[in-house]
Amino acid sequence: xxxxxxxxxxxxxxxxxxxxxxxxxxxxxxxxxxxxxxxxxxxxxxxxxxxxxxxxxxxxxxxxxxxxxxxxxxxxxxxxxxxxxxxxxxxxxxxxxxxxxxxxxxxxxxxxxxxxxxxxxxxxxxxxxxxxxxxxxxxxxxxxxxxxxxxxxxxxxxxxxxxxxxxxxxxxxxxxxxxxx
Numbered sequence: 048x049x050x051x052x053x054x055x056x057x058x059x060x061x062x063x064x065x066x067x068x069x070x071x072x073x074x075x076x077x078x079x080x081x082x083x084x085x086x087x088x089x090x091x092x093x094x095x096x097x098x099x100x101x102x103x104x105x106x107x108x109x110x111x112x113x114x115x116x117x118x119x120x121x122x123x124x125x126x127x128x129x130x131x132x133x134x135x136x137x138x139x140x141x142x143x144x145x146x147x148x149x150x151x152x153x154x155x156x157x158x159x160x161x162x163x164x165x166x167x168x169x170x171x172x173x174x175x176x177x178x179x180x181x182x183x184x185x186x187x188x189x190x191x192x193x194x195x196x197x198x199x200x201x202x203x204x205x206x207x208x209x210x211x212x213x214x215x216x217x218x219x220x221x222x223x224x225x226x227x228x
Contacts, residue, residue, distance in 0.1 A: 076104035077225040078116050086182070088120045096191040097136070098124060106181030114140055115218050117185035122214035130191035134198055135207045137188040146179040 081087035081103060088102045102117040117138075125133040192198060198208050 073105050073107050075108040075112065075223070078119065078222045079225050088116060090120065090124060093188075096130075098189055098191075100124070100187050100189065102185045104183045104185075106183070108183060110140060110142075110183055113183045113185045114138070115221065117187045118209075118214060119218040119222055121187050121189045122209070122211050122218070125189070125191055125211040126215060128191055129193065130211060131194045132192040132196075132198075132208055132210050134190040134192060134202060135187055135209060136190050136203055137186075137206075139186050141184045141186070142181065143184065144179055144181045146177055148177055 076086040079087040081089045081101075086103045086105055088100060090101075091099045093099060098121075100117050100121045102113055102120065104113045104116070118135075121133060121135075190199075192208070198206075
């Protein structure tokens with residue numbers, strides 16, 4: 048009888064650890080268009096030569112990658128519109144962390160494995176547990192410069208002029224696209 052309890056306890060512990068392993072962290076967000084409520088890039092046209100690119104990513108994506116993907120998308124748009132150079136008029140990185148309270152059934156390890164409780168069912172937590180998710184958003188505002196055009200004199204402080212082909216060749220090999228399938 049004792050061997051049966053030990054095997055049952057071992058099986059429960061194994062099931063709980065497999066459950067926890069399956070609920071591991073998300074992979075970093077790949078470079079892709081944003082879907083409904085999803086992560087990825089989107090752009091908005093402000094005028095003929097000014098547009099805004101945003102890239103939203105989950106918390107597992109490094110902030111440098113989030114910023115690089117927004118810049119890379121801006122370079123793709125500049126290349127598609129035959130702009131040899133572009134000016135980063137403004138850029139920002141936003142970190143969003145959402146925290147919520149869960150005081151119900153214990154979700155991560157659904158079974159109590161302690162001998163003292165002698166209860167092998169759902170474990171109720173009498174104390175609240177706080178869970179959080181983090182996401183990032185990079186936003187860049189870009190002015191396109193056609194071939195031979197000079198940057199305007201009245202650029203905002205901190206504006207940076209970039210060569211479209213240099214950005215694409217430097218960042219292109221580092222861009223992780225979603226797996227086909």
